[in-house]
Amino acid sequence: MRFTDTLPIPSAEALAHSEQLKAIIGQEIQAQGGQISFHHFMQMALYEPGLGYYVAGLHKIGATGDFVTAPEISALFSQCIAHQCAQILSELPNSSILELGAGSGRMAAEILLGLEQQECLPEHYFILDLSPDLQTRQWTTINQYAPHLLHKVQWLTSLPTEPLRGVMLGNEVLDAMPVELFTVNKQGIVSVQVSVADDQFAFTDGQTKAAEYIQTLLPTDLALPYTSEFNPALAAWIHSLAEHLETGAILLIDYGYERSDYYHPERSQGTLLCHYQHRVHNHPLIYPGLQDLTASVDFTAVAEAGVDAGLQLAGYTTQAAFLAGCGLEDLFLAALNQQPQASYQLAQQIRTLSLPSEMGERFKVIALTKEFTTPLLGFRLGDRQHRL
Ligand SMILES: C[S@@+](CC[C@H](N)C(=O)[O-])C[C@H]1O[C@@H](n2cnc3c(N)ncnc32)[C@H](O)[C@@H]1O
Structure with a gap:
């Protein structure tokens, strides 16, 4: 870039x-x-029906678009998120995932494959996006990478009527608001x-x-x-997610800062x-x-809105620490074993996801939970809640 x-x-x-x-x-x-x-x-400019950046039929995300996001850079990113989801889903019977702003659908496909491997598939994998145009692209991607799991995916046009038990996820959604x-x-x-x-x-x-x-x-x-x-x-959005969450976690990943750094x-x-x-x-x-x-995300505002909506702030850390906590190193070694010829590309992906000069420090992960008290995997190697 x-x-x-x-x-x-x-x-x-x-x-x-x-x-x-x-x-x-x-x-x-x-x-x-x-x-x-x-x-x-x-x-x-972004959401005007039929014409806005995110709702018109342009190819925005990926090598041929305008920017690249972590799920497009490496499957290892989504596999780490799958580990975090598995920890939550395994404690909550009949639970589901809701992904907000699913982009090309790459993260959805990889998470489903990761959860299948861990024998922890969700009841449903819901996708809610403001862009109806992206729905077709998401279907095509999931059909390409995980066709046998397509039946798990349901597209929504608004938050589910039945409160969700499980995980609500959003990668780079807040910065697009x-x-x-x-x-x-x-x-x-x-x-x-x-x-x-x-x-x-x-x-x-x-x-x-x-x-x-x-x-x-x-x-x-x-x-x-x-x-x-x-x-x-922001606050109204977090409140509505909280209202639609029965029990589980909201996990948001994005570039941003704590307030004192944001308004430095x-x-x-x-x-x-x-x-x-x-x-x-x-x-x-x-x-x-x-x-x-x-625009970058004021993570203090996210935490404040969550707590105000009755959620618990369960973790806040850098992307590098979160991915490491979710087992990035083991996933990297497993990928190397499977594709030794791709060692350079895999090492490059790890660098992009984790180095402080790349995405490692600029991107943060925040978790807000409801009636879920088990410490989350992704924050075990460092939690920066005190900085918010
Ligand atoms: C920067 S893209 C990120 C896409 C994908 N998560 C990724 O990482 O590649 C932001 C996406 O969030 C969606 N979005 C923005 N506001 C949203 C909202 N309130 N609810 C659901 N999706 C939203 C946009 O339509 C767009 O698809």
Whole structure:
């Protein structure tokens, strides 16, 4: 992934798609009196029906897309998650897994295969994604890697009506949720809005109703101006997961920080980033519908929302420590035994997943549990709850 200011030129077809979405967002801005919140803009850019980045038929995830996620990098990642799931499922009879935002379906396929090997298959493997387009891709992937387990998979359009006993899982889902942008300047806290100027989207200042909440996030020694963001839907989302969990664990994996690090005085430009064809840049208003917009996760906010929803904070650690706790080394050795010719690729995968300079430290794992008190495997080699 390269950080750059020069981007590949989209094809004529892609540009036409983006222009269509741009026109719809422009109409919305006009209907709202000339500006909309950045949150509203990001919601439309990513999820506008038929046109948004995640719901239109572009190939986003993987080598030919815009970014690569851990399940696409290595099956070992999902096999570790399968170990964690097995520990929970084996204690809860008739339990299931619900995967949120399942992307290409690669993690679902590998988890099912891993659980089959451990003779611990779930009753159901539910998938809930905001993108109906990805459902077909998920079906195809699972049919390719684990066709005999396809009958376990059920696609949902909303959280299950029957409360779930088992595991709710999400890899890189939180970072794909729209955020509210704000700037602290000498006048106080202003909301970053999106308007139209010279036929282009532009940032403008607006009022925020969340100033009091934002104040609680920030340290007092900020050099101004200071721009950052927060996810206004996070607490409600965690609450609804908690309501739909009868017993078991919610496991969320994503890039992000504890609050003191997230809103660090030196992080004065926030964490919002754009991904377009394996380039990372910071121009969120261009190419709506063609590029991914993403912000890091405030894991303190996740923990607070969970505890507020009656869940227990059962663990928080780095991806490297979590995978090691779930048996990454043994899984690596088993894979080496099976495919000695792939030793270089496997070693490379381990490095990408675990090195601090790669995904190892930037990605974190948090677990929130309900009526499940057994210490979780993934946190046995280190738990950073105290930092939240
Ligand atoms: C960055 S992709 C990650 C996909 C996959 N988990 C992976 O690791 O490759 C984020 C996914 O989360 C989905 N998503 C975003 N918000 C969601 C929500 N509230 N519920 C379920 N899925 C959501 C998006 O549609 C998208 O498929």
